[in-house]
Amino acid sequence: MLTRRNLAVLAAAGFGAAGTGPASGQASTYPAGPVRVVIPFAPGAATDILSRLMAQQFAEAFGSPFVAENRTGANGAIAADLVARGPKDGSLILMGTFSTHATNPHIYPRFPYDPIADFAPVTLVATVPQLLAVHPALGVSSVAELREAALARPGRIVAATGGLGSSQHLSAVLFNRSAGVELEIIHYTRGFATVVPDLLENRVNLTFGDPLALLPMVREGRLRALATTGEDRSPLWPDVPTMAELGLPGATSLTWYGLFVAAGTDPAIVERLGAVAGQAIRKPDVARRIREFGAIPSGNTPAEFAAFQRAEFTRWGEVIRAAGIRVE
Known part of the structure; x- marks a missing residue:
């Protein structure tokens, strides 16, 4: 932090010292060293x-x-x-x-x-893009089902992040705002890697995380992929829809x-x-x-x-x- x-x-x-100015004609000889x-x-x-x-x-x-x-x-x-x-x-x-x-x-x-x-x-x-992954025990198989569950249980479904202001945090904030729900967002101050053990044990319910990091756990069925936050589908997850496709373009990040x-x-x-x-x-x-x-x-x-x-x-x-x- x-x-x-x-x-x-x-x-x-x-590192706050002023830098040197550009010399004329540098482009023709770039790089000089x-x-x-x-x-x-x-x-x-x-x-x-x-x-x-x-x-x-x-x-x-x-x-x-x-x-x-x-x-x-x-x-x-x-x-x-x-x-x-x-x-x-x-x-x-x-x-x-x-x-x-x-x-x-x-x-x-x-x-x-x-x-x-x-x-x-x-x-x-x-x-x-970030990948929205949930623990199977949460009992939801789609973003629509997650939204319904979050509306029924405001503040009781927990999204874990790798720290205040992290990409996971900001993706969760956008989801709350776009879906009109209130996920509880908690931060792991030692980074995203420390989120995973608690997510796998369902001590927290979901995360917006690095697609590559979550790939093995989704393939093994230990987590469930619901959506990605990109403008286009992820090359790692061609079968997983984007938030925009699911009617939540404001959750794109x-x-x-x-x-x-x-x-x-x-x-x-x-x-x-x-x-x-x-x-x-x-x-x-x-x-x-x-x-x-x-x-x-x-x-x-x-x-x-x-x-x-x-x-x-x-x-x-x-x-x-x-x-x-x-x-x-």
Whole structure:
């Protein structure tokens, strides 16, 4: 979680220092040296896997080193602020996420960077829907049945999340609002992995979780998949309907991963990075690797990604404020 102590670490580490300005003619010689792809979360997570995949693609396309580097801490803010305040020449690329660039700035006070003004979006790499999974003992087999049960027992059906402001939490908030129900939402402060044992024992009734993480338990019949929260059906769950298909378009939500450089970087560099990234993401082997963990490849243009990020930032700000979600 991002705390006052973690924010103090940012200042102590010097990540708030001003970056250097862009030099003229950089685009024609880019990259002038090694490029660091900064990963805001720990090795092994989806952010890490996607970042390393993109670093490899950039290195092959440019014929120059692109080195993936984990800079964890402060719920992604340390890595994001490092890039925001770093050189404005494309030598630092951030794999930003739904949390670093759409939700956390609304949840935590005195945030160290502006997710819109301090960054130049490059491309949306991939989106990931959440999976609504319930314990079979709850006795519901569809979203309609879950809604009926929740209306009959307000506040007595429990949705578990991996923490306040997490993607699971926000998906549950949207479901409550869209379905007109009152699921009780409880948070496991040590992350989503700690939700699973209680869910399997039916100590909590349901979750909105990572489709890949929940896949084995659904296949074994230990959990039941009711819907996904994406705009399109998940490649992992082609037979599971979306919330929109079930008449709840307001419950649509995505986690996402996208590349950013510091604001002020030569637009020609941004466009070149975006074009190379988009071409890489559309390669069949790269797209297949992205789909293997439940993500949907994108590879849109910098302008399209900028519009997407602004819409996400605005939308989640409204949801978070309406729900009163805030960490002091």
